[in-house]
Amino acid sequence: MSSPSGLTGVPMAITPLNRKDFTSDQEVRWCPGCGDYAILSTFQSMMADLGLRRENTVIVSGIGCASRFPYYVDSYGMHSIHGRAPAIATGVAITRPDLNVWVVTGDGDALSIGGNHLIHTLRRNVNLTILLFNNQIYGLTKGQYSPTSEQGKVTKSTPYGSVDSPFNPISLAIGAEASFVARAIDSDRQGLTEVMTAAAAHRGTSLVEIYQNCPIFNDDAFAGLKGPDAADALIVLRDKEPITFGRDGQFCVARNDSFEIEVANTAEVDPARIVVHDVARKDPSQAFAISRLTESGVLRQAPVGIFRQVERPAYDDLVRDQISLAQSKDRGAALAAVIAGNDTWEARAT
């Protein structure tokens, strides 16, 4: 069975596009070494590969370093207000099914000030894709802890160490009934491309958490996932495959005697206990359990790839369906009839 695509209704470009077509004339102003550069470049290439008409893409962002993103992509875009991008994008997506709508946000923007809009957009399943750049710090305001910073983090606003507990964005999204949840790393061009492409093709709200390095205020937060030992740290999720990772698949994700999911040595585990990843499972509990394998703070281990991808009617499709079913042939006449009402009387000239 073919799934409804997130891009159905969005017109395709007549001639092939390349990365440069999606590069605006604006000078990119992120700090040198910022992970955003890699994400931008990967995004621009991916957009060219999607082959949609450039004018039919809209990127809405909030506030923060990540949210400068739309200025650098030559499509339609709005750099809006702090935390509200999902709500603004919802209005665009409902009224314009011919547009490919993206939200670009950060951990502060999406999970702190905009937490409410994020969860409600996910539960509604509006057809749009959210790229959540998670650098576990407030960059634009110059280095305060964020809702994904680890407890104990020393920042300008937490000189004695943060006492806040962090969110796990993947767990949050799954808990909020998200139909597509994935994670990628800024420097992993191939993984990021795969995940973003799948997210765009998913009909409904797709959430992609992107681990993004902030070299100024939280450098090397994800170094443990990038260095020579990355293979032992990255739990790469592949649909319908047993979850093994590390050199020669020496580690795996398996169920223990209490049926909890944990990381184990492949050699020491009954192969039947190794979890077979299945993005389309109706029950979200396995995806949630896998999301809990993410460490917080200085990461030494995290699953990446698509956690969950299930079919669920998109909110905006349902809204448009109701309207097209109820729609009058002549809206003007229908409006005139509503205004005239049923209970009327005539006043005659006296």
Next chain:
Amino acid sequence: MAQPQPLDRVVIRFAGDSGDGMQLTGDRFTAEAAGLGNDIATLPNFPAEIRAPQGTLPGVSSFQLHFADFDIVTPGDRPDVLVAMNPAALKANLADLPRDGVIIVDTADFTKRNLSKIGWDSNPLEDGTLESYKVHALNLTHLATETVKPFGLTRKDASRTKNMFALGLLSWMYSRSLEGTISFLQRKFAGKPDIRDANIAAAQAGHAYGETTESFEFRYEVAPAPMKPGRYRQVSGNMATAYGLMAGAHKADMQLFLGSYPITPASDILHELSKRKDIGVVTFQAEDEIAGVAAALGASYGGALGVTSTSGPGILLKSETISLGVMTEIPLVIVNVQRAGPSTGMPTKTEQADLLQAIHGRNGEAPVPVIAAKSAIDCFDTAVEACRIAIKYRTPVIMLSDGYLANGSEPWRIPNLDDIAPIEPGYATEPNGTDAKDKPTFLPYDRDPETLARAFAIPGTPGLEHRIGGIEKAAGTGNVSYDPDNHDAMVRTRAAKIDGIVRDIPDVEVSDPSGRARVLVLGWGSTWGPITAAARRVRLSGRDVATAHLRHLNPMPANLGEVLRRYDRVIIPEMNLGQLASLIRSRYLVDVHSYSRVRGLPISLSELEQDLIAEIDQHTQEA
């Protein structure tokens, strides 16, 4: 029984427990009066609690109706007739009734226990409290339940028909037929035949009771009011607002998108528009006030007409998005159905204390046009006007209504959509400039030289891809700019654009029939009703007074300064502590007199009449 006596006007107030169906009773009587061609004005007044404890003062709900054989502008402040369904309703409303007023009271609940619940030691029906009034004490509950016995209803359902019995009785008293009410009950209870038949029987029995018993000396008749010929219906302010928004979007050939969050007293706009899928209206009940307006802004960005409806507390939350709308110059209509504040205030009571919030309530220099409706039916024209300004000038527009207009209703001559001028969105489809390399490009902040409205290209338009946002824009390109001179110029341009709307709005009109007035009463919003009515009475007393009304609060009409200076004294009645007065003083340096009442109710026209007479007499003496 003698022929009905003619009256020119009557004010009736129905009062009872919030579960007694007083709003429905009032609505039906209003519909009957309207159907007979009377002019009408209504004032529903109810507690915020859905069902406050029975028989208590906080649980009293009332509906006041003014109907007349002439053009009236307010629901009246002192009822001629009070229909009280229980002791609490009598106690809560008695003070408003003039001596000699008529009281029709249901005696069923006048037990010692119920009386002491509201602090009455003795029975006012017996102890002489009511001796200055014409009292008809009837056991309406008993009369109604006896009537509906054959229908086998539960005790509770049977006693609930007492409101229809009362309606029948009143209909007899004022010579109205029950036809409309009967067909209404047939529609409303179509699925519950026993309830339907019982209510119809109760209404008919009430009518017959008036006719056959000898307890009522008189019955009255109020002749039709002369009205402009045409087809009429009854409409409340919230309904008229919803219709106006649909009409505005229709005339612009845009899809209407309402993003909203439920809030008293604005929710009926959301309810009405949610029904209108046949007209292609999208309603989005958002997770909060912020998302409601944000989604509306997003819809406008995509080429729909984004609208949000709320009350004062919601405006607070929407301010940042309105501010973004100012910066990005995107059409957006914000409807504020004002209620008594601050904070939660009195959600079901009216006030007009959000004027300065509408004009100034954003960070930075963020001007928006502000327009206010003066009556329930005027909400339609005001909403169409708000849409027109928003689209033409690419700006958020705040439309002010209030709880009194929202729920009150009056006869409305049904407008013909063809009489409303089309609105031209004028989206850009071609490049309008060149870039650094001299190639054709789109400049989103290039402006129409006359209106200063920016060029607006909606997503999907090939070749005009561009980015906008809340950061200061460079003139023309719309690129991010921190240039001091550019900011100065953009702040002034945004202000000049809104100020320039003055060219599109009519001059303020002064009503001064004698042409000799030295005192001007200036109003805005729903105080139009009490001001107009009070001025009529002042003139009937032989004094001269001028009145003027402001629909446009920002910008204000071009001739306003000149008008203000024509009079020795300018009085501004407002349901706030003088917000328009302070704006007028600061803009025109005219020392206006603020007349301020913040009781959660419309300004009393008889009080205003007396105060105006005192002012005018004092001024005449001084002069």
